[in-house]
Amino acid sequence: MEKRRSDCPALPPGWKKEEVIRKSGLSAGKSDVYYYSPTGKKFRSKPQLSRYLGNKVDLACFDFRTGKMMPGKLQKSKQRLRHDQLSLAKGGKPDLNTTLPIRQTASIFKQPVTKVTSHPGNKVKTDLQRATEQPRQLFWERRLKGLRSSDVSEEVLRTMDLPKVLQSVGLNSSDETLLSAIASALHMSYAPITGQTSAAAEKNPAIWLNTSQPLCKAFTVTDEQIREQELKVQQARRSLEEALMANTLAQAAENSKDTAEGKAT
Numbered sequence: 001m002e003k004r005r006s007d008c009p010a011l012p013p014g015w016k017k018e019e020v021i022r023k024s025g026l027s028a029g030k031s032d033v034y035y036y037s038p039t040g041k042k043f044r045s046k047p048q049l050s051r052y053l054g055n056k057v058d059l060a061c062f063d064f065r066t067g068k069m070m071p072g073k074l075q076k077s078k079q080r081l082r083h084d085q086l087s088l089a090k091g092g093k094p095d096l097n098t099t100l101p102i103r104q105t106a107s108i109f110k111q112p113v114t115k116v117t118s119h120p121g122n123k124v125k126t127d128l129q130r131a132t133e134q135p136r137q138l139f140w141e142r143r144l145k146g147l148r149s150s151d152v153s154e155e156v157l158r159t160m161d162l163p164k165v166l167q168s169v170g171l172n173s174s175d176e177t178l179l180s181a182i183a184s185a186l187h188m189s190y191a192p193i194t195g196q197t198s199a200a201a202e203k204n205p206a207i208w209l210n211t212s213q214p215l216c217k218a219f220t221v222t223d224e225q226i227r228e229q230e231l232k233v234q235q236a237r238r239s240l241e242e243a244l245m246a247n248t249l250a251q252a253a254e255n256s257k258d259t260a261e262g263k264a265t
Helices: 046-053 071-089 140-144 173-190 224-265
Strands: 004-009 014-023 031-036
Touching: 140 173
Parallel strands: none
Antiparallel strands: 004 014, 014 031
């Protein structure tokens, strides 16, 4: 990767802008932009920068990628808002578009978007085409094989470990595929998750497979396992609370340090 660091005139003195250009991989040629405070703290996004600076700098017109103030964008939005208000004041008709809103992102949850108004004569209509259950492809979970999630630094995230009671059914089945199947079944089905209850599915899954259940053998969840998971959740919440408290104290100490340095200069 090639790194280019320069001063940022749009921010207070001492702030640096760093542009990292990727040299290899599928994202070769693309660049990532970071900002460094005078104390060396790194910022990866504009919201992080806004929370840190607070009311010291107005970042409404700040372009995070170029590091420059772009007042033209804010001026255009103000002009558009002023034009709409004048149009309504002169008797113009407001936008009364009655078309149903469409979900712009693909969701695995069965939550159709409906438009409900308070008029007593209106009736909510259901989309019959969406209500019918679409057929599923056999072993569709294998299409997710080899796909791994990564963080902002492109490091692959470690997947969770499944209990030993969950065993895959079929050839070339892995824990990652089984995890995807169980997660999808929990989100897309209201029926209990029991696994493949038929013993014939282990001999020939292509014929005796129950498509409404994940690709695993039949299993049962005991009360002891539920108590163990509750204990893990409580420990995770305590760890998260301690981490948030430590982060708050660190930010307060850093802000006081920056304030002291500013007064000293």
